[in-house]
Amino acid sequence: MDLIPAPRYARFADGGTRLVALADPLLVAGPGTASTAAWLRREIGAATGWALPSPGEAEPRPAAGAFEGVRQTVRLALRPDLARTLGPEGHEVHVADRGVLLEGAGPAGLFWAAQTFRQLLGPDAYRRAPLHRGRTWTIPAGDVQDGPRFGWRGMMLDVARHFLPKDGVLRYLDLLAAHKLNVLHLHLTDDQGWRIEIRRHPRLTSVGAWRRRSRLGHRASPLWNDTPHGGFYTQDDIREIVAYAADRHIRVVPEIDIPGHSQAAIAAYPELGNTDANGTAAPEVWDDWGISEHVLAPTEPVLRFYEGVFEELLELFPAEVSPFVHIGGDECPKTQWRRSKTAQERIRELGVDGEDGLQSWFVRHFDRWLADRGRRLIGWDEILEGGLADGAAVSSWRGYAGGIAAAEAGHDVVMCPEQQVYLDHRQDGGADEPVPIGYVRTLEDVYRFDPVPPGLSEAAVPRVLGAQANMWTEVTENQGRVDYQVFPRLAAFAETVWSALPEPSRRDWAGFERRMGAHCARLDALGVAYRRPDGPLPWQRRPGLIGRPVEGPPPIV
Numbered sequence: 001m002d003l004i005p006a007p008r009y010a011r012f013a014d015g016g017t018r019l020v021a022l023a024d025p026l027l028v029a030g031p032g033t034a035s036t037a038a039w040l041r042r043e044i045g046a047a048t049g050w051a052l053p054s055p056g057e058a059e060p061r062p063a064a065g066a067f068e069g070v071r072q073t074v075r076l077a078l079r080p081d082l083a084r085t086l087g088p089e090g091h092e093v094h095v096a097d098r099g100v101l102l103e104g105a106g107p108a109g110l111f112w113a114a115q116t117f118r119q120l121l122g123p124d125a126y127r128r129a130p131l132h133r134g135r136t137w138t139i140p141a142g143d144v145q146d147g148p149r150f151g152w153r154g155m156m157l158d159v160a161r162h163f164l165p166k167d168g169v170l171r172y173l174d175l176l177a178a179h180k181l182n183v184l185h186l187h188l189t190d191d192q193g194w195r196i197e198i199r200r201h202p203r204l205t206s207v208g209a210w211r212r213r214s215r216l217g218h219r220a221s222p223l224w225n226d227t228p229h230g231g232f233y234t235q236d237d238i239r240e241i242v243a244y245a246a247d248r249h250i251r252v253v254p255e256i257d258i259p260g261h262s263q264a265a266i267a268a269y270p271e272l273g274n275t276d277a278n279g280t281a282a283p284e285v286w287d288d289w290g291i292s293e294h295v296l297a298p299t300e301p302v303l304r305f306y307e308g309v310f311e312e313l314l315e316l317f318p319a320e321v322s323p324f325v326h327i328g329g330d331e332c333p334k335t336q337w338r339r340s341k342t343a344q345e346r347i348r349e350l351g352v353d354g355e356d357g358l359q360s361w362f363v364r365h366f367d368r369w370l371a372d373r374g375r376r377l378i379g380w381d382e383i384l385e386g387g388l389a390d391g392a393a394v395s396s397w398r399g400y401a402g403g404i405a406a407a408e409a410g411h412d413v414v415m416c417p418e419q420q421v422y423l424d425h426r427q428d429g430g431a432d433e434p435v436p437i438g439y440v441r442t443l444e445d446v447y448r449f450d451p452v453p454p455g456l457s458e459a460a461v462p463r464v465l466g467a468q469a470n471m472w473t474e475v476t477e478n479q480g481r482v483d484y485q486v487f488p489r490l491a492a493f494a495e496t497v498w499s500a501l502p503e504p505s506r507r508d509w510a511g512f513e514r515r516m517g518a519h520c521a522r523l524d525a526l527g528v529a530y531r532r533p534d535g536p537l538p539w540q541r542r543p544g545l546i547g548r549p550v551e552g553p554p555p556i557v
Contacts, residue, residue: 152466154183360386
């Protein structure tokens with residue numbers, strides 16, 4: 001069967017050709033399965049037209065597709081013993097003439113079993129209404145046993161450069177769930193915009209969420225979109241996003257970037273910046289791409305300001321849903337600190353090693369602050385340079401090297417090397433590729449990604465929590481452009497973090513490519529504007545917009 005990601009074990013009767021007809025089955029939900037039962041009634045019920053009543057609610061008659069006069073069932077059950085062999089997210093799917101049995105080691109495993117069930121029903125099960133009323137659905141008879149390779153299977157979505165409204169985020173949570181991905185990392189702040197309401201600091205959104213224009217294409221482009229751009233999530237929007245994610249067994253990791261990538265915050269509150277070094281009036285929210293020199297001042301009032309930000313953030317992202325808080329910590333230019341008397345005095349006062357030590361001091365402060373409140377800090381791999389507390393984790397983006405160093409030093413790691421899994425990088429070297437950025441990373445390239453790099457010691461391998469694919473949005477100004485960059489490569493990525501694949505050179509690319517044919521039909525039903533195998537559709541092209549392509553194969557670093 002064309003399941004993505006590939007399961008550990010699947011056996012179907014007669015090679016998958018023996019089909020079970022399902023017509024208006026009952027839904028029998030065992031203890032602890034209410035959440036998945038509600039999802040099935042809402043999503044599968046909408047697509048199939050099934051009411052999926054419980055036995056006590058059903059009319060006393062067999063349905064047209066009943067087996068030997070007994071109405072078929074979709075049964076849900078928790079089986080904690082599955083965790084021993086399949087892990088805490090393990091699950092089984094059994095299809096026979098009497099109906100379907102979905103079992104999970106826990107609630108998350110049961111939910112992933114429901115995703116497998118949906119795939120087995122076919123692409124029309126991804127639609128919002130039945131294409132044909134009264135249709136009898138068929139599903140191959142057989143058994144699936146499955147569980148993920150990694151516990152962190154994520155995607156980073158940059159909503160700071162180009163804002164994605166709340167409904168778009170909810171849609172992406174559904175897309176992650178359909179691929180059995182369980183982490184959404186939201187990049188909420190940057191030089192170009194602040195995207196989350198902080199009630200004690202209202203100018204962060206009244207000022208910091210809006211820029212007057214945006215460059216079209218890479219920063220070398222002479223073209224501009226003069227329409228002001230912006231938006232933000234209210235605190236109730238965030239609560240909704242977090243609850244929606246939790247219902248789908250997805251953790252949301254919020255990112256507030258410090259001490260660099262902070263021009264939008266400084267535009268809102270100029271006292272956060274290095275006012276004795278700026279040489280000009282307070283900056284505006286940045287309308288260009290790249291790395292701004294406006295960074296936070298290393299002062300106690302700035303620490304107190306951001307502690308207030310994080311206090312509100314922790315209330316919105318409960319620990320049981322979001323144990324990690326991302327603080328960025330990357331790409332912090334030191335020019336202003338070198339010019340600032342306040343910063344230089346701070347360096348002498350703290351006894352740190354110059355401006356680099358000052359950046360590490362910022363990170364360590366919030367490392368301790370978050371740990372004292374029962375949270376774990378995670379940041380981009382630059383945070384390694386000043387030393388970390390034991391519980392801190394690293395997002396290894398500049399390559400594998402930072403992740404290897406972190407894991408060998410005893411820190412947990414999420415692998416997301418830009419040379420392998422940055423989805424803003426172009427998918428092909430052709431002239432029609434829209435706003436080409438970075439190295440060519442084809443669907444096959446992503447399929448051959450492995451989160452565990454060669455050379456990592458056996459003792460350090462368990463420190464690799466998993467991996468995430470990162471989607472930066474400087475040149476993707478709307479949902480359709482994001483879809484094009486993310487899909488279908490996210491499907492390949494999902495398999496690399498879920499399935500027990502052989503080493504990259506031995507993977508069955510031809511088999512995956514065949515399965516993608518069926519999966520693209522699912523994406524079509526979901527309305528995903530993915531890149532077709534033969535290239536962009538005419539409306540997906542961006543002629544005349546300058547990118548930043550990097551030629552040749554990416555280095556493995």
